[in-house]
Amino acid sequence: MTTPTHGARDAADFVRDVYRHAPGSPIRELKRYTELSGMISLAGGYPAPELMDVAGVQDVLGSLSGASLARALAYDATDGHMPLREALAALSTDRGMPSEAADVLVLTGSQQGIDLMARTVLAPGDVVLVEAPTYPAALSAFRLAGATVVEVAGDDDGVLPEVLAEALATHAPKMLYLVPNFGNPSARVLAAERRRDVLALAVRHGCLVLEDDPYGDLWFDAPPPLSLYALRGEVAGAADVCVYLGSLSKTLAPGLRLGWMLGPAAIRRACVLAKQVDDLHASTLTQALAARYLQEGRFAAHLPNLRAAYGARGRALSDALGQALEGRLTFAAPRGGMFLWARLDASDADTSAWLQAAIRHQVLFVPGAAFFADGKPSPWLRLSFASWAEDGLREGAQRLGASLDDAGA
Ligand SMILES: Cc1ncc(COP(=O)(O)O)c(C=O)c1O
Numbered sequence: 111m112t113t114p115t116h117g118a119r120d121a122a123d124f125v126r127d128v129y130r131h132a133p134g135s136p137i138r139e140l141k142r143y144t145e146l147s148g149m150i151s152l153a154g155g156y157p158a159p160e161l162m163d164v165a166g167v168q169d170v171l172g173s174l175s176g177a178s179l180a181r182a183l184a185y186d187a188t189d190g191h192m193p194l195r196e197a198l199a200a201l202s203t204d205r206g207m208p209s210e211a212a213d214v215l216v217l218t219g220s221q222q223g224i225d226l227m228a229r230t231v232l233a234p235g236d237v238v239l240v241e242a243p244t245y246p247a248a249l250s251a252f253r254l255a256g257a258t259v260v261e262v263a264g265d266d267d268g269v270l271p272e273v274l275a276e277a278l279a280t281h282a283p284k285m286l287y288l289v290p291n292f293g294n295p296s297a298r299v300l301a302a303e304r305r306r307d308v309l310a311l312a313v314r315h316g317c318l319v320l321e322d323d324p325y326g327d328l329w330f331d332a333p334p335p336l337s338l339y340a341l342r343g344e345v346a347g348a349a350d351v352c353v354y355l356g357s358l359s360k361t362l363a364p365g366l367r368l369g370w371m372l373g374p375a376a377i378r379r380a381c382v383l384a385k386q387v388d389d390l391h392a393s394t395l396t397q398a399l400a401a402r403y404l405q406e407g408r409f410a411a412h413l414p415n416l417r418a419a420y421g422a423r424g425r426a427l428s429d430a431l432g433q434a435l436e437g438r439l440t441f442a443a444p445r446g447g448m449f450l451w452a453r454l455d456a457s458d459a460d461t462s463a464w465l466q467a468a469i470r471h472q473v474l475f476v477p478g479a480a481f482f483a484d485g486k487p488s489p490w491l492r493l494s495f496a497s498w499a500e501d502g503l504r505e506g507a508q509r510l511g512a513s514l515d516d517a518g519a
Pocket residue numbers: 155218219220221222245289294322324356357358359364367368369
């Protein structure tokens with residue numbers, strides 16, 4: 111009998127460096143604390159199950175039978191299930207982005223759109239600009255594609271055009287990634303006049319703009335300005351550089367894993383090729399369900415309930431924090447979305463250190479370092495008000511106050 115002659119290799123040696131050394135999602139790593147009994151987690155940006163239209167979804171599921179169910183259980187086109195493409199084109203048209211079914215690429219969540227763009231547009235060594243702070247899973251997607259991430263500073267109205275202009279001139283980036291509506295984590299809205307400036311700058315420097323918009327429908331008092339994609343006709347050349355990502359996760363249900371992309375045909379085509387080798391297509395069953403849900407007007411009818419409920423939660427958390435942490439925390443009351451982004455006022459504050467005391471007091475938040483490209487200690491923290499009703503949020507704010515005393519800040 112002969113012994114196999116392969117060299118002794120550690121399984122980890124097979125993994126590419128970029129994956130071997132990548133940190134996991136800091137937010138997903140907090141999940142083990144979320145599940146502890148008695149914990150009030152303000153960490154995850156998870157839509158509240160009790161606010162989902164479970165009865166409506168069940169009705170629609172029940173109505174899928176016979177031939178329509180058989181079709182929903184079959185393979186479908188990579189671009190998406192045609193009835194859903196039609197319904198998403200109508201929804202996009204309503205939001206100021208006139209579209210036809212053929213313009214829509216259905217995604218397995220908008221996260222897939224970020225990854226498809228990273229894979230089809232970014233080559234190792236390319237630079238991608240992001241607003242600071244930004245969505246950590248986008249940072250990961252860009253880094254895993256081998257790109258270098260450069261941050262662009264902003265203020266309460268989003269990225270600063272003069273800083274963006276300088277970054278574009280210095281780094282010649284391939285792509286700019288923005289969450290212009292109720293950003294994760296910043297909750298900021300990119301001001302209307304800046305949207306045109308961003309487009310003009312991107313065109314001038316030949317830079318793609320990837321606009322990620324999972325929260326735009328969750329406004330409380332007033333809708334956000336028109337999307338960059340909707341404005342592309344106003345700036346010569348902008349139609350070639352604008353890509354828009356929408357999502358049904360925050361408004362219908364994240365478990366359906368559905369999002370969509372609008373953008374130039376050449377880019378969508380590249381993303382379709384990448385998606386063919388990724389998952390073939392989004393689940394036909396959830397696409398068929400969402401198509402009917404949208405077509406029957408249920409989505410439009412449900413949105414006002416969500417806006418009212420999340421609006422009440424956002425106000426409850428900001429009022430309670432104002433009382434429990436007066437003078438120690440600075441933040442703007444959220445105008446939409448799911449997050450409150452706050453800064454600890456103490457000098458040299460590092461919210462990662464505070465988190466340990468918070469866990470002892472059974473409350474969770476995400477330390478701000480997770481949302482910056484350099485991952486350095488940060489005085490910022492992200493709180494989500496989505497998953498708790500008002501009483502839980504008030505209790506969470508009390509615990510945060512007590513834990514900060516305990517942390518000695
Ligand atoms: C800014 C941003 N983009 C994309 C996503 C991913 O959403 P989806 O469930 O549509 O993949 C999220 C989810 O938290 C997000 O916050």
